[in-house]
Amino acid sequence: MNRRGFILSIAGFLMLTATLTLTNLKESKTLRPPGAVGEESFLSLCIRCNRCADICPTKGIKPDNSSLFAIGAPTLAGYCAVYLDLIEPTPSKNRAFKKAKSSAELCFRCIAxxxxxxxxxxxxxxxxxxxxxxDRSTCLAWLYNTCYRCVDICVFDAVKITGKGGVEVNEPLCVGCKQCEYICPVPEKAIAVSPPHSDSPSKRLGNRRLGNRRLEYES
Amino acid sequence: MNLKKLIQRLRHVSQAFFFIFFVFVVVGTVCSFIIGGFEIIEPLGALQILIANGVPQTSLIIFITATAAFITLTVILGRAWCAWACPIGTLTEFTEYLIIKRGFKPMVERGSKTLAAVSKDRVWNKEVKYLTLGAVVLSSALTRTPSWCSFCPIGTICRGSVAGTLVAGAEMAVVGAVLAANVYEKRFFCKYICPVAGLLTLISRVNLFIKPKVKREECRSCRACAVICPEGLMVCEEKTFAECTKCFVCYSKCPYNVISISLIGRKISYSPHHNRRKTFQTSCKRH
Structure with missing residues (x-):
């Protein structure tokens, strides 16, 4: 190898490292499949094999192509069934299901x-x-006191009707299965699920290490 | 149909089978899948996880056996994965076929170059893929993410089916670039850049089985094998065959039919140069 080739390959090596590092640096804010252990350690463990996406009975898990960062990591784009009986949820079915909830079989195939x-x-x-x-400005319950599909479909009783006829989410009870978002008739979805933690996406490098260590401590 | 054509037919059937298997059938992708109850994890993914996160947070026995399965296959069969199963390898060979069918030649082979000149004029060095591997490892350590996985064209092809279409997101640009690089040189990505190929080459250095064998006394040193071989190996002078993908194209296409396949190949001794020239001259005199 001559000198020019050597310099070129070292430059290529550094450029590739920089590209790979920079494109993986920024934290993406998307919903991850059930069981994801915090965004930082999730991204460091996920090999983007998309077995969870292939096995998901609702086809709700999809590879995340929304941003350039963490391409191919799975995201919950559709809804999560949580229980095997709720693969195709409907308001009436879910209302009847609530009574048999304690003995029902959990899905969690993605975790397996x-x-x-x-x-x-x-x-x-x-x-x-x-x-x-x-979103109170588009929700039919808040505007016209009708609909209430999200109340019916939620098997965790997290969506409740308030005194004025609107709906509100009881945050500790909500698991974020997105079934309410799936059933919401408003085109731009008056009820929407966002990721549970909203840490600042900066300082990823330092946070990563800390986050992992903290996780090991807890477990 | 003779054996030379049959073996290539078989290879194409295997490639098509695995392409359909990985893209449309299997649960998961090449990175990790189950075949007949056996978990298999592709070693580069496992390596990146180890570097990015330390110990994976799953049952270690399955993780280790699944990775070991792929590594054992590589030790036994060498880089056979690349030529017989890899979906990107299949697509690459298909584009190559299309390019040649349309009457184009890869840019390296163009002009009035002789075969020996083509192999000498290669600008790219095959060790570049170790640099890519190094870059992947380094950036995995820096970002604590399996950083190659987001870009890996092999994974992209397999994931595409999940997204509904084969054209999913910006990542397909990488696949496009990989296929377009074939215009410059055949199997450009596999030969020079792919870090998976780099890792498999490192592993298959200990591989002993199924290697091309050159009949020394009949070889005329035409060096066509360096152009015929998809990996750009000079088969008649190669010693270790760590990069050999067991595609048997050299066996099928050698102009003088001097290459055979030895099943249990010890390291093939390289006969001294003057010896071969002598036999070449004697064979010339005879004609």
Missing amino acids: ACPTGALKRIELEELKIGVAEV
């Missing part, structure tokens, strides 16, 4: 499929995909 533990085995009580929020 994950080869690296980016999705961790959890109990139902620990499930927190995100938190639903109601």
Whole structure:
């Protein structure tokens, strides 16, 4: 190898490292599948194999192509069934299902499929995909006191009717399964689920290390 | 149909089978999938996880056996993965076929160059893929993310089916670039850049089985093998065959039919140069 080739390959090496590093640096804010252990350690464990996406019975998990960062990591684009009986949720079915909830079988196939533990085995009580929020300016319940589909479909009783006839989300009860968002008849979705934690996306490098260590401490 | 054509037919059937298997059928992608109850994890993904996160937070036994399965296959079969199963390899060969069918030649082979000149004129060095591997490892350590996985064209192809269409997102640009690079030189990405190929080459250095064998006394040193071989190996002078993808194209296309396949190949001894020239001269005299 001559000198020119050597310099070129070193330059290429540094450029590729820089590209790969920069494009993986910024934290993306998307919903991850159930069981994801915090955004930082999730991204460091996920090998983007999309087994969770292939196995999801509702086809709700999709590779995330919304931003240039963390391309291919799975995101919950559709809704999560949580229970095997709720693969096709409807308001009436879910209302009837609520009584049999305690003995019903959980789905969590994505967690079982994950080869690296980016999705961790959890109990139902620990499930927190995100938190639903109601947009009062478009919600039919707040505008015309009708609809209430989200109230019917939520099997966790997280969506409640308030005194004025509007709906509100009880945040501790909400698991963020997105079934309410799926059933919402408003085109731009008056009820929408956002990620549970909203840390600042900056200082990713330092945060990463701290986040991982903290996780090891807890477990 | 003779064996030379049959073996290439078989390879194309295997490629088509695995392409359909990985893109449309299997749960997961090449990175990690289940075949017949066996978990398999592709070693580059596993390596990046180890670097990015330390210990994976899953049952370690499955993780280790799944990675070891792929590594064992590579030790036994060498880089056979690249030529017989890899979806990007299949697409690459298909584009290559289309390019040649339309009457184009890869840019390296153009002009009135002789075969020997083509192999000498290669600007790119095959060690570049170790640099890519190094860059992937370094940036995985820096960002604590399996950083290659977001870009990996192999993973992209397999994930595409999940998104509904094969054209999903900006990542397909990488696949496009990989396929377009074939215009410059055949299997450009696999030969020079792919970090998976780099890792598999490192592993297959200990591989002993299924290697091309050159009949020394009949070889005329035409060096066509360096252009025929998709990996750009000079088969008649190669010693270790760590980069050999077991595609048997050299066996099928050698102009003098001097390449055979030895199943249990010890390291093939390289006969001294003057010896071969002598046999070449004697064979010339005979004609």
